[in-house]
Amino acid sequence: MAERKGGEIIADFLVREKIPYVFGICGHGNVGLIDCLYEVRDDVKLVSPRHEQTAVHMADGFFRVSHQPAATMTSTGPGSANQIMALAVAQTDSSAVFSITANVPTSQFNRGPFQELNQHHQADFNNVIKPVVKRSFQPTRVEMLPLALRQAATTMTTGRAGPVNLDIPYNLFQESADVQEEPAWDGFNKRRSGASLDDVNKVADWLADAERPVIFIGHGVTLSEAGEELTALAHKLGVPVISSPNGMGCIDMSDPLSLGFIGRNGAYQANQAGRHADLVLAIGARFDDRSASSWKPGYSWNFPHTKLVHVDVDHSELGRNYPPDLAILADAKAFLQQLLAEIDRRGGGDAGRLKGWQTQIAGWRKEWLDFVQPGFETHSTPIRPERIVADCRKVLPDDAIISLDSGIHHNWFMQFWEARRPRSMLNTWGYSGMGFGPSAILGAKLAAPDKVCVSICGDGGFTMVPHVLCTAVEYNIPVVWVVWNNFAWGAIRDLQYAYFGGREYGTAFYEGPNQTPYNPDFAAWARAAGVAGHTVTRSQDFAGVLAEAVASNRPALIDVHVDADIRPPATGAWEIPPVPPKEPVFGGPWRP
Structure with a gap:
């Protein structure tokens, strides 16, 4: 005392x-x-x-x-x-x-x-x-x-x-x-809850019997640091993996078994696999409206026609949106370790058993890549959104960390980014708060000073928190901001165009009675704060400027003028009740 x-x-x-x-x-x-x-x-x-x-x-x-x-x-x-x-x-x-x-x-x-x-x-x-x-x-x-x-x-x-x-x-x-001092706790990921042996055996049985299984992972797998176990399970059984944005990178997204994101702005092969699956093993995922096409049957998932095993450390998520055939309250890593041990006990699995299912998915992937590839190869002014994603993939190292804000840029990166490592793609997913991306990247860089840290953020979101420039300079935090400049609240303007007769009101940034597109000079704003500022209007220039900003190892901002009239191709649905959702641009719903 x-x-x-x-x-x-x-x-x-x-x-x-x-x-x-x-x-x-x-x-x-x-x-x-x-x-x-x-x-x-x-x-x-x-x-x-x-x-x-x-x-x-x-x-x-x-x-x-x-x-x-x-x-x-x-x-x-x-x-x-x-x-x-x-x-x-x-x-x-x-x-x-x-x-x-x-x-x-x-x-x-x-x-x-x-x-x-x-x-x-x-x-x-x-x-x-x-x-x-x-x-x-x-x-x-x-x-x-x-x-x-x-x-x-x-x-x-x-x-x-x-x-x-x-x-x-x-x-x-x-x-x-x-x-009297209380002892410290320091308890994250040090006390894990596992599944019952009966449940583990049942999941192993169902995976062995399934003809078209998929694994759906969310942030719970990332938080549990279970990427190694997830990848081992996918490879042992040949089961493809669909990721929510906060789960991306737990399996290297260049892996053929990684299908990407699902939902309205998901990859076609992910939605097709979800629609056609006969078993879904969901681990640390919530089935929120954006990863479930607003729960409309046949657009991303087909429950209860599809059998569902739902594993989560939070009991309130089990059955919140889909009643599971088997609900397991367990930590993701602990569960995966148990399941891998049971599969090894049975002989180690058969990775070739699902060759037909994998071939079918590969066909859907090829259809999708053939459809989207031209946009990734096109140079234009203003810049096509796909070029920004493609050049970030080309320039940034595999272990780079990116943060994404709320906005249309996020939809493009959800659909086409390939996260190569866990904890490398930071999203404001559940609450979708603007200002998260430009701010969180500062904390990310302090956590990983040896990693390249880049914030891809909308012009609207960045304008909410421009003071992040000051903090980067004051504390010498060498991050890069890529400001996705489309002179609008682009995601909401696109909803106006889609659902309300093509009218725009209150979503574009204009100056004066002639409605000239307006934004501040973000590069000059950055330079005024002591940050290196660049403006890019030609797609041919972006990769070089990004590489220069990364190599400088000092705070830098790149104002990138992006074509506001090119939209991510929807492969699922998203509903704003009572307005009925638009049908997918590519592919369509399948129902049993």
């Missing part, structure tokens, strides 16, 4: 919990904590971006790449409220973030002091943040801090990872008490 300040207790816990970064912004509410963080600055580095949303996205990106949680720190009131969207992104995509927010001092609870929310309860920020975190803790005495810290860390990385919040009245940072 020793008398210690609350801020010291928090700072020491971050060290013992092996949290290497605090991303946050100062305020009157957290100056007491910042003073304590100064004492541990060699172990826990403070990085201060110019907006709290970006702080959380940086922590999110850091975790997705390193699988090591980082902390965020915000002051009372608006600073903490600015986190909400970014925490929602982290929660829906299962990213562990240790959010520390300051609140008004306990002596002023319910008196309406500066920045208190008290309409329904004193110091009521918990009710603002609760929907976007796994749990919000509000210790009100220094003696409560050790337990709250340990419970928050436990909650953050137990089961399905996610953000947690400690909302701390700021007097606690400076007040002292005699406290």
Whole structure:
């Protein structure tokens, strides 16, 4: 027992919990904590971006790449409220973030002091943040801090990872008490739950009997670091793999057994395999509307005609959208290790048994490649979207990390990017928050300083968080931003064109009564911030400029003018009820 300040207790816990970064912004509410963080600055580095949303996205990106949680720190009131969207992104995509927010001092609870929310309860920020975190803790005495810290860390990385919040009245940072320290948790991926042996045997039986099986993987496989086991299973049995965006790279997407993404903007062979499969083994995947063609039978999947095994570490996902024939509550890696052991016990599988199924899929893949290949080879001004994807694939090394924002550029990369490694494609998938990509890439680079880190982001999304340029310069974080400049909220403008008679309103960026396309000069904006700025309007120039930016090893931005009138070819469906979805541009639904 020793008398210690609350801020010291928090700072020491971050060290013992092996949290290497605090991303946050100062305020009157957290100056007491910042003073304590100064004492541990060699172990826990403070990085201060110019907006709290970006702080959380940086922590999110850091975790997705390193699988090591980082902390965020915000002051009372608006600073903490600015986190909400970014925490929602982290929660829906299962990213562990240790959010520390300051609140008004306990002596002023319910008196309406500066920045208190008290309409329904004193110091009521918990009710603002609760929907976007796994749990919000509000210790009100220094003696409560050790337990709250340990419970928050436990909650953050137990089961399905996610953000947690400690909302701390700021007097606690400076007040002292005699406290007993709680042990650190440091628990991510160190305590795994497995499946029952009966269920493992049943899955092995069903895989052996299936004629057209597929494996569908999501972020759970990435989080569980189960790429090696997944690839081994696919190769032992010859079963093709369909990936959600956050699962991409768990099997090298140049592997013939990798079919890519499924859904409206998926690859044709993935949708065809999903439609025709007789068994789907889903591991760590949610069957959200975009990867299930809004659950319309025959467009991506054909449940219940197709048998479904659903494996997930989160019980609430089992049966949420499709009732499985077999539901297994288990960690992805633990389950795959169990299944591989059972297959080895039976003789190691038969990779050649599914040759006919693989040949059929190869035919669908060829049809798709023949259809899309011309766009990848065409040079034009403005630049065809396919050229951007193709040149990124050509220039960036296999272990490069890319981040993608919400927007039409994301649809193109979902459909055509080939992730070669796990944790190399960062997506704002569940909540689709703009600003994630340009911000998260900063955290990704801090997590992997030896990797090339590139943000491909829309012009609209980048304009929401241009201050990321300042952070890159201040902290010498050499990332590259590729701004997909189509002078519009392109994805939404395309919906207007498709569903509302071809009218456009409020989705294009115009200047003046002549409706001249308008955007700021992004390259000049970058140079003003101290970042290398480039503008590319010819497809022949992009690969060279990208290679130059990567090789410079300094922050760089490339403003790429992209043809806004070329759209990703839909191979599935996506519904905005009650408007009926468009039929696929290539291929079509199949029903039993």
